[in-house]
Amino acid sequence: MNILGMKKKIGRVLETILTVGITALMLAGCTMADRTDVKQIKIGVTLYDQYDTFLSELMEDFNQDLTKDVTTEVYNASQSQKTQNEQVSKMIEDGCRVICVNLVDRTDPTTIIDLGRKNNVPIIFFNRELVEEDLQRWSGLYYVGADAFQSGILQGELAAVACNADPSIDKNGDGMIQYIVLEGEAGHQDAIVRTEYSVNTLIDAGVKVDKMGYAIANWNRAQAQTKVTQMIEQKGENIELVLANNDDMALGAIDAYKAAGTPRSKWPAIFGIDGTKVGLDAVQSGEMLGTVYNDRAGQAISMFRLAYALATGGKTDNLGLEDGKYIRLPYAKVTSANVGDYLDRQ
Numbered sequence: 001m002n003i004l005g006m007k008k009k010i011g012r013v014l015e016t017i018l019t020v021g022i023t024a025l026m027l028a029g030c031t032m033a034d035r036t037d038v039k040q041i042k043i044g045v046t047l048y049d050q051y052d053t054f055l056s057e058l059m060e061d062f063n064q065d066l067t068k069d070v071t072t073e074v075y076n077a078s079q080s081q082k083t084q085n086e087q088v089s090k091m092i093e094d095g096c097r098v099i100c101v102n103l104v105d106r107t108d109p110t111t112i113i114d115l116g117r118k119n120n121v122p123i124i125f126f127n128r129e130l131v132e133e134d135l136q137r138w139s140g141l142y143y144v145g146a147d148a149f150q151s152g153i154l155q156g157e158l159a160a161v162a163c164n165a166d167p168s169i170d171k172n173g174d175g176m177i178q179y180i181v182l183e184g185e186a187g188h189q190d191a192i193v194r195t196e197y198s199v200n201t202l203i204d205a206g207v208k209v210d211k212m213g214y215a216i217a218n219w220n221r222a223q224a225q226t227k228v229t230q231m232i233e234q235k236g237e238n239i240e241l242v243l244a245n246n247d248d249m250a251l252g253a254i255d256a257y258k259a260a261g262t263p264r265s266k267w268p269a270i271f272g273i274d275g276t277k278v279g280l281d282a283v284q285s286g287e288m289l290g291t292v293y294n295d296r297a298g299q300a301i302s303m304f305r306l307a308y309a310l311a312t313g314g315k316t317d318n319l320g321l322e323d324g325k326y327i328r329l330p331y332a333k334v335t336s337a338n339v340g341d342y343l344d345r346q
């Protein structure tokens, strides 16, 4: 072969190598693009306060539900609506396909709704329920939570059964139950509704009650302890019943009685709501007479399934959506009789 022939052959070989290489690169590029598109789903989550006991347990469940093709971006809004709005904006920029929002201020969802609508990113609000008019403002808005009315009613029923069955709860024997209420945040749907329905259910069940006071303790154990300590100082051992809007505040009341050195026989009957791990332990030990289980595992899996379906264009009609927008998990009563079933789920 002369020099010219050799040059031509080398040229053809190089051309073939180049063509195969480019095709391989194109295929690889295509596969990578497909993988990013179909298999890598990013879901954003922002919490009003990551130190809230119930929500941190809900997030533990949510993280366990995640499938391998999902990554998450999770933020703590530290009780600032402004911070939360910025987090949602950042998550949209980062490519989150759905964002789960535990609103800081349930009356102020406008910025987040507008961001979702403008960028066509569905928003699943959870746990802190916004008003229906806001949820109707765009088709890509959803709510996952529970029915606050039911939790109040069930707590009232638990307290009524205990008061009717055990005359020793009426420590001073005046035929009335002297009670206090520990409330969550002012303006929170669960706090407002639980307080009202718990007390009304108790009264409807024929228990005569005498309200000795109430305190807002923001779902928080330490704040509840401080408030109940003040009440013990003012009212001595006269409180016969504590209705707390959640377990952490019920536990704060228990902490206050322990710190005050009140003998166990002189404690009031104490009821919570949530069935957190510490709450269930207190029911098992008998320090809390009962709680109402707030189905965090059910809420977590429902939120994940809905987010996944929305992110992948999948069906949502088999997910139990009411009015195409709401998923609400039922509450359940927990006492020493069935607490074992709930502890087994932990």
Ligand code: GAL
Pocket: 052, 053, 054, 055, 127, 128, 184, 190, 219, 245, 246, 247, 273, 274, 294
């Ligand atoms: C309630 C729950 C409280 C607290 C609150 C935060 O549903 O019972 O413990 O987590 O949500 O929004």
